[in-house]
Amino acid sequence: MNKLLICLLIIHVQTSSAQTITTKLSSAIRQFEADDQVRHGIISLYVADAQTGKTVYEHNAHIGLAAASTQKLFTSAASFELLGSAYRYKTVLGYDGHIEHGILNGNLHLNGYGDPTLGSWRWGDTKEEVVLEKIMTALQKNNIKKISGDVLVNEGAFSIQPIPGGWIWDDIGNYYGAGCWAINWHENQYDLHLQAGKKEGDTTDIVKITPQGTTVHDLINHITTGKKGSGDNAYIYLSPYARDGFTQGTIPLGSQPYVISGAVPNAPMLFCYKLEKALNKQEISFNGRFKLFSRAMADNDSWPEMQKTIITLLSPSIDSINYWFLRKSINLYGEALIKTLAYEKTGRGTTEKGVELVRNFWSERGIDKGAINILDGSGLSPQNRVTAHAEVKVLQYARTRPWFNAFYNAMPEYNGMKMKSGSIGGARAFAGYHTAKDGKQYVFSIIVNNYEGSAGEIVKKMYRVLDLLK
Structure with a gap:
């Protein structure tokens, strides 16, 4: 009998606690909606119990809104699953023809497959001078001192269109609106x-x-x-x-x-410039010129196949790339991942196909496609629409996967909570995890669209709502 009473008491306490937080969230949202900053806006909030998956509170949680960079969660988790946390991009240096007496009687080839870290300053192994030195060392080891043909740079693994549909003119020329090619630098x-x-x-x-x-x-x-x-x-x-x-x-x-x-308006051309400078410094001459695959195809020029590999440059692994993707919200990484999903699954890296694959992936895991109406992999397009409920479903799914620790550790911390932030014109969002003082674990997403006035002030008001989970 005593055991039964204790169990009933525990259930009562847990139910009362859940009702209390639900009531508090409901009151906070009503107060938030009465604020002048969102008089013509919309607030969406979904909170779930991390352990049971049960809904703690929801408000407009199934309405698609612009979630900005919190949308990166869909791309990140799908990439972990479909590519694998150990996946590495490759960039391949090779040639056609034959090498004799220090002369490559043929063409030097470099084939890119979308590595967004090539020439990046974020890892020691990807820095410009390190990458170029690896290439020069590989040429020396193969006794290539002169190239009789051309330097053929193949960026055909990805589409010629570097920018996703829906990106706005104010963003495209700036660093956070950088396009994505099969050769990035x-x-x-x-x-x-x-x-x-x-x-x-x-x-x-x-x-x-x-x-x-x-x-x-x-x-x-x-x-x-x-x-x-x-x-x-x-x-x-x-x-x-x-x-x-x-x-x-x-x-x-x-x-x-x-x-x-x-x-950079043309990343493959920037890479060609850097490679040519490195060849000249190393006194490796070539009789031909630099050629890009996309231009050759447009001009109906022939393109010989690479016959022999000299060196394959590997990127950091996906779990390492994902750290910077989520922690520093690097849009380029998201667009590279989206195109890479398409390339690996279909042989052609396009944003449209990559987006389709991501939507299908989450649809197969119980999220309606209508809850993930996206045009890119980073959330930069203001035409993207996702729901708070869908974001929480992704976060809950991630908790069950073997790569969760890498995913979780990549999440930034704001307001004392592990969560991804999102910000574009008129939209702010946060989605993540939090453990309350009483040990209760929550998964949440809050999105505000069409607010007026200061972004800083709207964030403070969003924090006040999320503070109830502490």
């Missing part, structure tokens, strides 16, 4: 060094563009000097494959050059 990012004027409102001067070889020919600079401490409010407008563009906005008043980052 330096995270397809360059730095624009600007000198502010002597007072607010003055024009600014472009000091330099680094690194060299970005193919950016001319930027008409309309960036002016803002208030001291006003931060980066400057934008670069330059489309993929273009050489000329313009800038607008402001940078803060200051005596030192101020750096903003842009998206």
